[in-house]
Amino acid sequence: MGLLNKSELLKILRAIMGFDVNASPFAALELKSDEPCFYRSSHTGFIQSKNYGSGNYAHILLSHLRDSLQVLKDEAVELSLDGSGVLKLSSTDNVYESEIRVHTVRPEQAGLKTHNIGDIIYRLPAQVFQGFDARPFICAAQPTLIDGRIMMPTQSGIVVWQGPQDLIPLSLYPRETMLKFISSSQNLEKVVVSSKGYWGAVAGGLISFISGHTTGDTLYKSYNVAGKPLDTLPAERLIVSLEAAAGMCGDNKIEIDPLLGVVTRDTTGNQSRFAFGSHQGWSKFAITGRTAKVIADALRQSSDTDTALVYVPTNQSMRLVRGNWQVNFRTF
Numbered sequence: 001m002g003l004l005n006k007s008e009l010l011k012i013l014r015a016i017m018g019f020d021v022n023a024s025p026f027a028a029l030e031l032k033s034d035e036p037c038f039y040r041s042s043h044t045g046f047i048q049s050k051n052y053g054s055g056n057y058a059h060i061l062l063s064h065l066r067d068s069l070q071v072l073k074d075e076a077v078e079l080s081l082d083g084s085g086v087l088k089l090s091s092t093d094n095v096y097e098s099e100i101r102v103h104t105v106r107p108e109q110a111g112l113k114t115h116n117i118g119d120i121i122y123r124l125p126a127q128v129f130q131g132f133d134a135r136p137f138i139c140a141a142q143p144t145l146i147d148g149r150i151m152m153p154t155q156s157g158i159v160v161w162q163g164p165q166d167l168i169p170l171s172l173y174p175r176e177t178m179l180k181f182i183s184s185s186q187n188l189e190k191v192v193v194s195s196k197g198y199w200g201a202v203a204g205g206l207i208s209f210i211s212g213h214t215t216g217d218t219l220y221k222s223y224n225v226a227g228k229p230l231d232t233l234p235a236e237r238l239i240v241s242l243e244a245a246a247g248m249c250g251d252n253k254i255e256i257d258p259l260l261g262v263v264t265r266d267t268t269g270n271q272s273r274f275a276f277g278s279h280q281g282w283s284k285f286a287i288t289g290r291t292a293k294v295i296a297d298a299l300r301q302s303s304d305t306d307t308a309l310v311y312v313p314t315n316q317s318m319r320l321v322r323g324n325w326q327v328n329f330r331t332f
Contacts, residue, residue, distance in 0.1 A: 001075040002034065006069055006091075009036070012049075012067050013208055015184065016040050019047040022180065026110035028057040029079075029087065029311065036079055037278050041113045044175060045210030058087050059110035061103040063091070082315070110235045117209045126188050130167050134179035136297035141214055144220050145173045151220050152176070156290040157329040159298045172212035174199045181208045211332045227310035227319050230282040235307040235322050238262075239296045241274035246292040248250030248272055253332075254292050257284035259261045264289075282309065285318065285331035295320055295327045 016038050023042035030037040030052055037049035040062070044186030058081055067086070069077065074091035082088050084254060087102040132153060134143075137159055138165060143152045148168040152159040170193065178199045185203030192200045194213070200209040241262040245254045248266040255263040261275035287295075300308060309318040312328065319328045 003078055004036070006072065006075050006077050006282060007075070010069055011068065012038070012205070013062060013069075015181075015204065016047055016144075016192075017062050017066065018184070019181065019208065020044065020210075023113040024113075025063065026059050026105060026112065027062050028052075028110065028112060029060050030055045030057050031079055031081065031094075039112065041115065043113065043191055045208065046113075046115055046176070046304045047181070047206055048209040050202065050205050050207055052317050056083060057107070059105050059107055059112070060087050060106070060141060062206055064103040064295065068102055072098055072100070074098070100262065111320070113208060114271060115198070115211075116196060117194040117198045118201070119194060121195045122170065122193040122195075123208065124166050124191040124293060126190060128164055128191055129182050131301060132161055132163070132179075133183045133301055135183045137294065139176045140177055142215060144215075144217060145170055146217055146220050146224075149220075150174075150177075150179070151223070153219055154294055157287065157294040157298075157327045158219070159294065160223070160326045160328070161298075161301075172197060172199070174212055175210050178208065178210040178212075181210075216253040221239065221263070222315055223312070223314060225275075225314050225319075227312040229308060229310050231309045232306045233279070233309055234276055235299060235302070235304060236321075237276045239300050241276055242292040242296045244274055245272065246289040246296070251289040251291045253286050255284055255286045258263060258282055282311075287329060287331055291329050295329065298325045298327045 011094055019040055020042040023040055027038045027040040037052035039048040039052050067087050072091045078090045080088050081285050086104040089100040089102055091098045137152050137154050139152050140155050141153045143150055146161045150161045182201050188203045190202040196210040197212050199212050245262045245264040249264040257263055258279040260273055263273045265271050299322040302325045306322040308321040313321055318331050319326055
């Protein structure tokens with residue numbers, strides 16, 4: 001095959017390697033005349049190049065291909081197979097040639113799995129996840145999708161995004177890996193659900209199908225309850241203050257005070273304060289730096305001017321709401 005742009009190839013590799021932490025470390029590589037095509041799988045699904053599936057494959061260690069590309073200084077590279085079927089990576093600076101063999105294994109050693117996704121039974125508009133980014137959050141349990149609301153439980157707060165009406169009929173929950181694939185795709189072409197219980201998406205020349213789940217709605221019911229509105233805070237100033245405090249204190253205590261604003265101490269014990277105006281009608285409370293970061297990462301995805309502060313008595317938690325986003329969190 002012809003010369004490839006190293007930066008573009010690394011971009012594809014990042015997407016494939018970020019697919020699922022539990023996926024096989026290997027991928028099938030098909031060398032077509034104009035592009036390399038990949039296939040990688042886990043027990044829940046797969047990711048592949050859009051044009052994958054019509055030739056001979058080499059089964060390569062993805063991390064070794066990435067590392068090999070990164071050590072080459074030349075931007076133009078070439079992929080080929082040697083006489084033993086091992087992937088060969090070549091480049092030239094117009095004077096000297098570089099050649100690296102990439103770790104290649106037999107198909108049965110790669111641990112790849114095929115998935116029967118069934119027929120497509122539901123097609124969503126490509127823009128259905130516009131304004132949604134799951135990448136900042138590490139879920140402690142798989143997300144749920146109920147009444148068009150995606151709930152992502154983290155160790156530091158329960159993040160909720162109210163999606164459009166197109167999501168309301170769906171009762172199959174997408175996994176965290178699918179939400180992050182959708183979030184990382186700037187050119188999302190399709191989002192579908194299959195008869196075998198898979199969520200699928202096409203974006204950036206890649207196709208991914210990952211099985212959905214229906215693991216229950218207990219946590220959703222616990223937090224999808226009305227609360228008591230306490231105050232309205234300036235959204236951007238609150239977010240900037242929380243980000244600054246979290247950056248200084250690590251995971252130490254941050255106080256949110258109606259009069260003083262966001263108050264914390266850095267790792268050397270020095271106090272910092274970030275005011276957001278004088279407020280009343282509620283008492284100060286404390287959160288951790290990690291909770292502050294989760295709140296900021298969620299609320300930053302809305303453009304509303306104000307953020308509502310709400311107390312939820314049924315589970316004794318606080319809630320901050322901005323537009324379609326909200327975070328429920330414990331205080332101390």
